[in-house]
Amino acid sequence: MRTEDLRYLQLLERLRHGQCTYDDYELLLTRVVGQPSVASLHDSPWNQAPILVFRNEVRTQLNHKAAIHNATQSGNLPIVCVAQDTCKGKPIEDPTLIKETVRII
Template identity: 55%
Template structure:
C-alpha cells in the first residue's frame, strides 16, 4: 500500500512549536531548492510531506508541568520570539554558579534534579563528574566500559583506527560514548 504508515490511523504527540533544534533546522523549515539533496534533507522532506497529510489536530493549551507563572510567561514569549530583558534577568537567576544562587547541587532535592545543557560535550562532562562524585560518595571504584566498534560485522582490530573512533565526540557516534564510566 502506498499510503503513509500503510493506511493505519496514527496518533502523534509532540510540540510542533518547540524551540529550534541546536545546530539544525526545524522540521517545518522551508528548504532552498538544490541540485542534489543529501539523505538528511530527503528524510526531512518526506517527514514534512507526511505531516502535511495530518487532517485532525487537537491542540492542548494548558501547560501542566510548569507551576511558576513568571517562568511560564517567559516560555510563551520565548516560543513566540518576543523575549524581554526581564526574561533574560529571570533566566540568569537559574544559572548554576550565579552569584545570587544559594543552593548546592550536592544537597537534596537538587542532587537528583536533571540538568539541561545545550552541548553534548558538556552533558558528557557532567555525567563523568557525576560518576566520580558517586564513586567518592560510595567508596566504590568506577569501571569504564569501552565500546567495541565493528565494520561489516567484524571487530575493528587496527589500534590506531580504534583509538580514533573511541575519541570521537558523541555527536559523531549517534550519541553513543566510546568510553562509559559507571559506578557498579
C-alpha cells in the same frame, strides 16, 4: 533521564525547533541556578536536578565527574568498561571514527 513534566517536555520540543515562547522563558527562569531560594546544590532536590548543556563534550565531562563522585560517595571504585565498536559486523579501526565514537558517549 526522561521528564514526566508535560509542560517542560513541550518546552523542550519547542526549543528543538526554535519556537520557544515567553511562557517557556518564564518556566526556564524557575529552573535557573542562582535563584535566592536555592541554598545549596548539594541539597535535595537540586542534587538530583538534570543539568542542561549544549555541547556533547560538556555533557561527557559532567557525566565523568558525576560517575567518580557517585562511586566515591558509595565507597566504590569507578570501573571503565572498554568495548569494541563494530559497523556491519566489522571492528571499527579508523582512529578518527573511534575518537568520535568515544567522544559522543
